[in-house]
Amino acid sequence: MKASPDTRADGATPEAGATGEVPYKALVEQSLVGIYVIQDDALKYANAAFAQMTGFRPDEIVGRPLKDLVSPEAVEDVQRKAAERLLHGSSIRYTTRGRHKDGRDIDLEVHGSAVEFDGHAAVAGVAIDISQRMRYEQELNASREELRELTTHLNSVREQHRAKTAREVHDVLGGILTAIKMDASRILERAHGDDVAEITRNLIASAQEGIEVVREVSESLYPAALDHLGLEAAIRHHLERFCARHSLAAVTRANGVLSPLSPEQKLAAYRIFQEALTNIARHAHARHVRVRIDVNSATFTLAVEDDGVGLNSSEPRRGAMGLISMRERAREVGGTLSIGKCTPRGTCVTLTLPLASEGPSL
Template sequence: MEEAESFLNDYEIPFKGIVEQSVAGIYILQDGRMQYVNETFAAMCNVPRSRMTGELLAKLAAPHQVDALLKQYEKRIRGERPGPFVLHTRRPDGSRGYVEIHGNTVQYRGKPAIVGVGLDVTDRIQKQEELSRSRTQLRELMMRLNSVRERERSTVAQELHDVVGGMLTTIKFDISRLGRRLERQENGEVSPSTSVGTAKETTQQLLELVQESIEAVRRIAEGLRPAALDHLGLQDALAQDLKQFEARYGVSCTFDCNRAPLPLSESRELGLYRIFQEAMTNIARHANASEVVVTLTWDDTAVALEILDNGVGISAPPAKGAHLGLLGMRERARDLNGIAEIGPDPARGFRVLVRIPTESTECSQTETP
């Protein structure tokens, strides 16, 4: 008997050393209390080991988890295997942590107990939550893009039907009227002098209608694809739009650029321009700003567009439209292999900074093995 006890003591000494140094949390649970926890498990739960030992299981769980945890405990005591349980904890910095606990039922000191391990799965769950949020945001963004696309199509269809269609109908009517007058002249029903004067008036009206139709088509096309980018380039297009914004909303606007225009691909110019448009739309709708400063800088490696305003910023959480607009700007920057820094500015109301690589930089990075 003494030899057996000596053997067990010799065995327990290294076993305890392994348990205490384990990177996994280890615990023994019996009679609804924590009979033993190693230092790792106590640290995962952010509870001192001395206070955790002997503590009721119910007091270790967050209030919304107590019932579920106790039911899990009862199932394990009965010998069932309900699977792991994720315990919500509070980290030392105040952030939420997650400990996944596993356990098996054993006989300990003549009574059923649960011996198990705890694994810190905070990083895994945070990544899952972040992925879930990203998917939700992308779904919202896609819904907004579809809504914007349908609204733009409706606007274009209405413009074509009401404006261009109306003008073409009037042109058709005037041409028919002019044709009838010329026919009456040929038949001798009206004098040539009267017919000529009327024909000139009708022709002038037709020319005016054609010019209005051309301007209407140009306006519609401008909404679909900014002509200023093609004719002026990004730098001058931004400066022109800022002047129009200043005149329309009475907001003081300043545009700064560090150098002469640098040739950019069409996709990069359009992407930066659309980000600028979205930022200015947010300022007009939400910022209540009196001043806007737009800065465009570039070198041989990157192009940066910064938009600052001195308004009230965006509420937390932001309005749905503003929230999706910010997400859209980030996605556009990502599509161009760039980054978007969006948030409050210490000296001003709000700041949008987008930085994208130049084509030469991107090509060299792609070709590097």
Template sequence: MNIILLDDNYHSDGMHAESMTDLNIDLDDYEVPFKGIVEQSIAGIYILQDGRFRYVNETFAHMCGLKREQLLGAKLSDVANPEQLAALMSEYARKIKGGPSERFVIRRTLSRRPGCFEIHGTRVIFHGRPAIVGVGIDITERERQRMELVEASKRLQELVTSANDVRENERNRVARELHDVIGGMLTALKFDLSRLSNGIETVNRSFTPGSEPASAGPPALAASAVTAAQALQLTQETIEAVRAISEGLRPGALDHLGLCDTLSLDLIRFERRYGIAVRFQTTGLAYRINRNTEIGIYRIFQEAMTNIARHAKATEVNVSLAWDADRVELAIADNGLGFESDAVGLEGHLGLLGMKERARELEGKLLLGTGPRSGACVKLCVPVRHGSTSEEGRL
């Protein structure tokens, strides 16, 4: 697509001295049967021959921001903006020799009436010589809407990126609170319950030396020993649950083990929890990468595995992580139901949309398709710069 600007300073003073009567005579055989249609057309119509405008209707002149009299007989090079002159004349020369039809987008630089229109042209033989006959279509409104859509899309992407950053920061904060505050309180509670349980057992044994705990002494004391033991067990289970939630919010293993080992540990837990066989393989030499890139890849992996657990009804999952000098490729394929027909288009699938948006933030590519076992397949390719892992935000 070529961008052409009309010169705001063009006037008809420099028009080639050519009789308007001659022009009318030349065009008589063209205008007689079609004049009414051509003159009333909402599309601009023009004829270029020998580098000059041989005919333009009022609509085309209006699109150019010039009067019809200024364009008739004028050189194409005279009405073109000097910055676009070379490209325009090159295209004209190519077209007049019979080159394929292509459109030009002309953006008016007129301050009083900005806008743009596109022109199309076809080579013909006119009065025994090559000429270009074409039409112009005003696309000012369409371009305005397109630019608004592009701007809205850009703002939406910025909003999603910001939302992901806020969500990640909030996950970090909650993970810290769970790990440091709630985890610390539960650990203290566990020690207190342990001392209480030991104290009750000691008192209980004092009634019948040598007897087993909770089998001697008053019934109320025996019941208290059982309750303390159960509370201690529940506290331990709560600590483990908090640790698992904290790890899910902020995978601390990434800080210490790296991406490969973190994925391997997650897949082991996935297999135990859901009973789905998992095969994990890596190729290439693993290296540390930027922290945000690492987190982004991990979040896409998490979402893909969550989708498999919830929707795939798969019995087997194959995960591969390939390391190259300048990129990391993650592939996750299952033997389940596969994606729905509209899932590949990502319409109405917020999880898949989130994965695609994260891939865009990483300047990578996310492909959704069918795996070798007829299930779903997610492939992620991310360009990386290794050896620059950020220490910010680590637990």
């Protein structure tokens, strides 16, 4: 096959105006993508679009060594790929770094094939300047990374604020209510009239109700059981209260001895567990919840399953920031989060965390 733009596939030269003849040369020259022919590590042909990518005129670029048109660090790779195509008679598509006339690098996507040119083996192909697309992708990736760093920072600040608020609520407000209850109890012991006694008993009941609310709020802000009793106990405690509040039946299963997770991993796992239960209460219309904890020498897995309506993947819910937050929390501590459908119905949220290299311990 001849790769010259003036030659037909059968080797004959097309005559102007011949019936049914396709004007290949005009198509090649007017193409918006770069078209080139490489032979003996030199450029033997380039259309105007290819020349424009490199900053040369077509007459300047023809005959130039391939290394003059490729970024120095990419020369060896491009030459190797060209040699492979000639050896195997194959085609290949890849991205590389070209070199502009002014010395700057350009990103190119090329697709070349082995052909015959002027009676000798050559590589002919097309090239597209993807520099702008690569810049957009780099900017997008940088923005994503900055967003993830911001999310990590916000989560850290939020947890610090939650822990501080939980301590203040529990210690200060809880202490005030406890003092009120104790003083009211002493008043009740000295009360002589039924009216005063009744008012005092109501005051004690109100103080006790306030103490319970303080304990609930403090626990929701930061789980004290997580630090004192461990992750599994904190999960069981929260699940029990959640199911009682929402009239759900729960099953918890734990396999293996819980190997040491870092404090950050424990907190991330607990928050993901909390958010999974919140989603069940808001959207699932479930009757049963199943929590499974599996531990081996390398990974910790926490799965939360329900028998509700399940996820509708074809119509994702707008504003579902909870799912995004869960995935980001898992990523922050080196884990992965998967959310899918259960069988025969419902949703399954599975968190997998890597464990430290130390052996398992209580």
